Amino acid sequence: KPLKEYDFEAIAEKQGLSYGHFRRLFRDFSGRSPKAYLLQAKMRLAAEMLADPKLQIKEVALALGYNDPAQFTKMFKSRMGVSPEDYRRCLPQ
Numbered sequence: 254k255p256l257k258e259y260d261f262e263a264i265a266e267k268q269g270l271s272y273g274h275f276r277r278l279f280r281d282f283s284g285r286s287p288k289a290y291l292l293q294a295k296m297r298l299a300a301e302m303l304a305d306p307k308l309q310i311k312e313v314a315l316a317l318g319y320n321d322p323a324q325f326t327k328m329f330k331s332r333m334g335v336s337p338e339d340y341r342r343c344l345p346q
Contacts, residue, residue, distance in 0.1 A: 255294035256317065261287045296332040299325075303341050310337045 265275030279287050295317050302313045314325035330336045335343070 255291060255298050259287070259291060292328070293332060296329055299329055299337070300333065300340065303337055304344055306341075310341075313337065 262272045265272045283290050311322040314322040319325035
């Protein structure tokens with residue numbers, strides 16, 4: 254659930270783990286830190302949303318919790334390798 258807010262420190266504490274240990278276990282299992290994993294899940298969801306031509310990029314950004322579409326664009330490009338606009342252009346019509 255990439256749109257849900259997570260408190261990874263509280264999750265670790267509930268499991269009786271320090272956050273550092275929880276983070277290492279999570280990374281060993283998933284290959285990413287909890288925050289990086291969540292961010293990647295958000296960007297995959299963004300890619301799915303961008304496939305809907307009725308949604309504007311700023312609407313996708315807001316739905317994912319980005320108040321600034323430029324910040325969303327920067328994050329999407331850093332994670333996906335292309336801007337949301339270029340990604341959308343590459344999709345089959």
